[in-house]
Amino acid sequence: MKPFVKWAGGKGQILGELLKRVPDTYGTYYEPFVGGGALYFALSPARAVLNDKNPHLMNAYSVIRDDVESLIRKLAEHEAAYRQTVPQSAYYYRVRSLKPWSLPPVERASWLIFLNRTCYNGLWRVNSEGVFNVPFGRYKNPRILDEANLREISALLQSVTLRCVDFEEVLEGAQAGDFVYLDPPYDPVSDTSRFTNYVDEGFGPKDQERLAGVFEALSRRGVLAMLSNSDTPLIRRLYARYEPEVVCAKRPINCRGDRRGVINELVIRNYRGGAIGR
Numbered sequence: 001m002k003p004f005v006k007w008a009g010g011k012g013q014i015l016g017e018l019l020k021r022v023p024d025t026y027g028t029y030y031e032p033f034v035g036g037g038a039l040y041f042a043l044s045p046a047r048a049v050l051n052d053k054n055p056h057l058m059n060a061y062s063v064i065r066d067d068v069e070s071l072i073r074k075l076a077e078h079e080a081a082y083r084q085t086v087p088q089s090a091y092y093y094r095v096r097s098l099k100p101w102s103l104p105p106v107e108r109a110s111w112l113i114f115l116n117r118t119c120y121n122g123l124w125r126v127n128s129e130g131v132f133n134v135p136f137g138r139y140k141n142p143r144i145l146d147e148a149n150l151r152e153i154s155a156l157l158q159s160v161t162l163r164c165v166d167f168e169e170v171l172e173g174a175q176a177g178d179f180v181y182l183d184p185p186y187d188p189v190s191d192t193s194r195f196t197n198y199v200d201e202g203f204g205p206k207d208q209e210r211l212a213g214v215f216e217a218l219s220r221r222g223v224l225a226m227l228s229n230s231d232t233p234l235i236r237r238l239y240a241r242y243e244p245e246v247v248c249a250k251r252p253i254n255c256r257g258d259r260r261g262v263i264n265e266l267v268i269r270n271y272r273g274g275a276i277g278r
């Protein structure tokens with residue numbers, strides 16, 4: 001099973017490093033910034049609470065759970081129309097111009113998955129009015145519909161709670177022994193790499209500080225928590241007492257000439273070998 005969307009900040013690159021650090025046993029799995037859910041799908045836990053502030057993304061999760069066959073039919077229609085339209089970009093821009101809030105749930109889910117598969121780099125970016133504005137991706141033969149994967153995901157999601165709220169709210173229910181994986185929008189390594197418009201309001205230093213406060217509260221409650229973020233002075237300062245571990249991710253962006261394509265990320269945990277706190 002693999003994510004049904006490509007998501008900016010998707011965890012494919014450091015998945016192995018994260019899997020090594022997941023506790024052996026835990027109660028409910030929480031992912032408050034689920035995005036494409038790379039770690040969730042790799043673990044496929046029986047009990048989970050998944051959340052993201054992006055309403056169109058969470059609508060897609062719930063349609064896959066509750067009405068996967070209708071979604072498969074809609075995506076097959078998109079795929080056929082896309083292949084028949086010349087140029088294909090014309091079909092892309094026609095779908096992009098639809099107003100997602102006016103679409104019923106199945107159409108809105110297929111709108112998101114179709115655009116994600118065919119847009120530039122699988123990016124999600126909206127303008128100040130919340131209108132999706134990523135250009136066409138020019139892929140030769142993008143995979144728009146993966147029926148088998150969608151059906152498997154649907155079966156897995158049957159026992160899952162889906163939410164679409166701020167991360168802080170969803171974590172109120174986490175209890176001692178539960179496991180939380182936090183993958184927030186990254187603290188930018190430089191001003192030019194600032195990429196905070198995953199959701200309309202962005203995610204700035206104040207939110208990073210608020211998140212560190214929530215991480216503390218989880219630790220006090222005995223909830224197992226693991227967080228990934230970029231290696232920046234702010235993140236090192238906020239989580240100093242947890243001794244952040246450095247892991248390397250290959251990225252298509254280059255930060256410094258001598259380390260083209262490799263950036264460091266930090267993984268922060270409030271447990272080691274199953275023991276909570278430090």
Ligand SMILES: C[S@@+](CC[C@H](N)C(=O)[O-])C[C@H]1O[C@@H](n2cnc3c(N)ncnc32)[C@H](O)[C@@H]1O
Pocket residue numbers: 007008009010011012032033034035036037038039051052053054165166167168183184185186198199202203
């Ligand atoms: C780095 S991405 C997560 C990527 C994910 N781990 C994956 O493998 O694809 C961060 C996600 O946080 C969501 N987000 C941003 N602000 C949020 C907030 N305040 N509460 C919950 N989710 C938020 C964004 O919509 C985005 O999908």
